[in-house]
Amino acid sequence: MSEILEPSGRTAVVTGAASGIGRSLALQMADAGAMLVITDINAEGLKAVAGELEAKGTKVFAPVVDMGDFAAVDAFAEKVISVAGDSLAFVFANAGIHGLTPAIDPDLEMFDKVIRINLMGPVHMCKAFVPRLMARGGPAQVVVTGSQASFLAAPGIAPYVAAKHGVWGFVDSLRIELLMAKSEVGVSVVAPSRVDTGITRQRLDEYRALGGEKAVQDYLASMAGADPIAEVILREAIKREFWIIPSHESTLDAFKSRAQAIIDAMPAGMIAG
Numbered sequence: 019m020s021e022i023l024e025p026s027g028r029t030a031v032v033t034g035a036a037s038g039i040g041r042s043l044a045l046q047m048a049d050a051g052a053m054l055v056i057t058d059i060n061a062e063g064l065k066a067v068a069g070e071l072e073a074k075g076t077k078v079f080a081p082v083v084d085m086g087d088f089a090a091v092d093a094f095a096e097k098v099i100s101v102a103g104d105s106l107a108f109v110f111a112n113a114g115i116h117g118l119t120p121a122i123d124p125d126l127e128m129f130d131k132v133i134r135i136n137l138m139g140p141v142h143m144c145k146a147f148v149p150r151l152m153a154r155g156g157p158a159q160v161v162v163t164g165s166q167a168s169f170l171a172a173p174g175i176a177p178y179v180a181a182k183h184g185v186w187g188f189v190d191s192l193r194i195e196l197l198m199a200k201s202e203v204g205v206s207v208v209a210p211s212r213v214d215t216g217i218t219r220q221r222l223d224e225y226r227a228l229g230g231e232k233a234v235q236d237y238l239a240s241m242a243g244a245d246p247i248a249e250v251i252l253r254e255a256i257k258r259e260f261w262i263i264p265s266h267e268s269t270l271d272a273f274k275s276r277a278q279a280i281i282d283a284m285p286a287g288m289i290a291g
């Protein structure tokens with residue numbers, strides 16, 4: 019998928035656009051000349067971001083849609099495709115929530131909710147948009163937000179890690195099928211390290227309890243802002259890269275250790291004959 023997809027004059031859909039990375043993506047897409055379809059479950063925040071986009075002179079459609087509800091996502095996709103037609107070129111399935119519960123004895127209600135929004139949300143978006151984009155014809159890029167938790171585990175957020183590992187598996191399977199179908203629809207999976215947004219700020223009390231204000235300050239200092247993360251995502255999405263990994267050196271080291279542990283374990287598991 020080497021062809022560059024220029025945003026100017028094209029339409030981009032961004033889910034979870036009321037705050038954080040989604041808001042930055044929408045504003046930067048607008049600056050690049052795109053028309054925007056933004057959505058979120060937070061009606062008030064969505065309205066505020068729609069106002070910011072309109073103030074830039076950007077054409078925007080901003081309906082509230084719950085990513086956990088396939089019927090709603092499907093109706094949303096039908097409407098977007100019928101209105102945006104050939105101009106629709108980018109779909110950012112970005113919405114997500116945190117899931118603070120331990121793996122040892124997880125809160126099952128929370129587990130279900132995180133899987134429904136963080137894993138099934140992207141599945142709903144891809145099922146609703148990809149076949150319609152293929153039937154329409156022409157190039158488009160569907161960009162799904164995973165996380166560094168798509169390939170690294172962490173304590174205290176088991177459903178989040180499980181959902182984000184699932185996102186990687188699902189989107190990679192979709193990539194292979196689209197390649198086999200010689201489709202002009204491409205997919206990307208985004209795996210950011212820590213970003214200073216509503217999601218990460220939910221953990222401040224936990225860090226305070228563990229190590230006081232110093233732990234809180236260290237945690238905040240370890241995060242990037244949503245704007246530079248969105249810049250990396252857009253730059254790579256336009257190039258239609260599969261992996262988009264806005265990350266720090268420490269993430270690279272952690273991933274090397276994990277990959278090496280798997281490589282090191284394999285000889286012991288080799289099947290004889």
Ligand SMILES: NC(=O)c1ccc[n+]([C@@H]2O[C@H](COP(=O)([O-])OP(=O)(O)OC[C@H]3O[C@@H](n4cnc5c(N)ncnc54)[C@H](O)[C@@H]3O)[C@@H](O)[C@H]2O)c1
Binds near residue numbers: 209
């Ligand atoms: N912040 C980080 O450190 C980080 C790191 C890696 C990945 N991510 C991922 O980035 C994405 C964006 O998160 P963020 O960090 O900008 O946090 P955020 O909380 O600022 O934004 C997430 C948005 O998703 C919306 N949302 C939640 N549930 C929804 C639902 N059911 N339907 C529609 N919208 C819903 C929220 O209202 C919110 O506006 C998420 O998928 C998150 O998992 C974040």
